[in-house]
Amino acid sequence: MTPAPVLFISNGTAEDLIGARLAGLLKRPVLSSPLVGEGQAYAELNGARRVGRVLRLPSGGFPFGSLDNLWADLRAGLIGESLGQWTDAVRGASDAAAIIVVGDAYALMVGTVAARKNRLPLVHVQPLLSAQYLDGLGVRGTLQELNALGANRPLPYELRLARRADAVFVRDAATQRYYQQRGVPARFAGSFAMDVLPPPERELHLSAARPVLALLPGSRGDHRESLPVMLRAAALLPEVTPLVAWPHTWNAVTLPDGWTLQVQSETEARATGEAAEVVLWRQAFGAVARAADIAIGTSGTANEQLAGLGVPVVAFATGGPQYTVGFARRQGRLLGAALRVVEADPAALAAEVRTLLSQGTRRAGAALAGLTRVGPAGALPVIAAEIEALAQSGRPQVHSPHI
Structure with missing residues (x-):
């Protein structure tokens, strides 16, 4: 009997790549809901099926990088199409065994709604935030980077959502400590960036004489x-x-x-x-x-x-x-x-x-x-084992109808 699929929700090129590498370690079908762009990394997985519409953004997924980025994305239908993706994710998760979010607070919001509506286990892989972004930031730096406020530190609503997830994995040890001090049982199992670094694809035939x-x-x-x-x-x-x-x-x-x-x-x-x-x-x-x-x-x-x-x-x-x-x-x-x-x-x-x-x-x-x-590689096999365990354990009890 074929096991139930898991649904991956991610929102960015690097996030798609991490999600696809993680999906490739699972022994069950894969559904993908890339919230930004084509999700090409998932398309290269055998048997993976896309859920929902494609959102092509002029900013490439960085609407808050500048006012120009935000305005261009709004003109491209950012709000309407994004809301449609929420509906697509909820519907696409109806036959899934678990939901895996790879991305930021926005992706976690989409994944949380889909998980609660379908009473599914939820795993959050957060490859973007790092407590190291706060090193030397101070008040002046925070004011200079108001557009990156939620990228520099997890905002209260993201921490609240993360506390309700069944598992949370973060990108470095400093961020694990930061999350745990705020009541989120987050784990650092290795660097996501190093996990997706490919092996050498070919011999480059370089001279050893020059760097x-x-x-x-x-x-x-x-x-x-x-x-x-x-x-x-x-x-x-x-x-x-x-x-x-x-x-x-x-x-x-x-x-x-x-x-x-x-x-x-x-x-x-x-x-x-x-x-x-x-x-x-x-x-x-x-x-x-x-x-x-x-x-x-x-x-x-x-x-x-x-x-x-x-x-x-x-x-x-x-x-x-x-x-x-x-x-x-x-x-x-x-x-x-x-x-x-x-x-x-x-x-x-x-x-x-x-x-x-x-x-x-x-x-x-x-x-x-x-x-x-x-940090070193090694996170994805640990996360894959966690996903398999949660997917096999069945649907969790819903703590509250509210997010």
Whole structure:
């Protein structure tokens, strides 16, 4: 007899990836309800079935990153389509054995409604919040980042919802302590970011004579602005081997003026200009990440993964939609000495890379900060076992008709 499915609700590219990797560890059918975008990570799972409508947002899932992002999303039908997704999730969970939320407070609200309506166990995987975002924030910082208030710390309603979940998993040990002090029996079982870091996909055939500089433009639209700056910075560093981990199609490559792109294959291309040649790799993030000695990144999860490998990351803010000034500032608090944010200038980036490579003590401090703040992999098998146990135990008693 086929076991009942579990429903995954997630709201973001990284969240979808974590959910899909987690779903792949389960021995039961999978339903998915991605609240932002196509949910491509779930689509790649054999037999996974999508529940509900697709919400395509101009902001890429960051409506509160700026007023422009919010206005664009509202014009795209954010409110009406989002409410429709709540209904879709409730209906889609009617035959499920459990609901798994991978995401923020909003996703948890949707999952809580669906779980209560269908009397199902609820597991919350919170890969976004970290108590480390509060390091040195203070009152002034809080006022500067009012649009990220719920991203910097769990708000009272999120804590209330989390207390009612059957299991809560958080991204680091500091956040476990923060939640537990507020009555949420949260657990840190390992880093979600490191769990979804892929193994090396191919041999890159690199020379051992020069350090490798990984360029991480990210999966969001920031790459259109950040890749040209990164390439020009790499051209100022002839002592390194620069590699771009490119997650898009070749048609999406934006080059600096005077540069050209030669596509070698579906997975390899070469950008040349200013007396430099930089190799771009598709479907090779795991290989590039593990080859890197240092990185320049305008990415969320990828920056964290490189830091988690002990690789120092240099970053700069873009006009968005993701890696804005506020986002860069917040990631700096998350990663500490593992991340250095400088101005969006090729010369400034090159100078920071050269300094880190030449100062062994500073580089070692950055590596240690990344390893300790991000933490090791290992969470997803623990969470998968918890889900199986809850799904087999049956429907829980509803504590109250109110959320």
